[in-house]
Amino acid sequence: MLILGRREGDAILIDGGIRIVVVSCDRGGVRLGIEAPADVKILRGEIAQQVAQQNQRAASVSGAEAWLATLGPPGAAVPPGPAAHPGTTA
Numbered sequence: 001m002l003i004l005g006r007r008e009g010d011a012i013l014i015d016g017g018i019r020i021v022v023v024s025c026d027r028g029g030v031r032l033g034i035e036a037p038a039d040v041k042i043l044r045g046e047i048a049q050q051v052a053q054q055n056q057r058a059a060s061v062s063g064a065e066a067w068l069a070t071l072g073p074p075g076a077a078v079p080p081g082p083a084a085h086p087g088t089t090a
Contacts, residue, residue, distance in 0.1 A: 007022065007025070008022050008023070008024055009021070009022065010022050016036075017037050018035070018036045018037075019034070019035040019036075020032055020034050021034075
């Protein structure tokens, strides 16, 4: 891990056209601006963790079985959905 000291307005350049700028610093934290090509995905760390956990849960057999159990037995009546608005077609 590279650790750098930066001040407001200072930037860090990363290969591939990624530029990180320190927008502001205060006791509440640091605000960063990130400029990157459109094809580069940028996620906050906690969001990436949540997505990974949800993907693991979705891939597990027990999770899929639990979800299917909430649907009820095969051939069970499906509860009616919301009534269609007049003038609309389904």
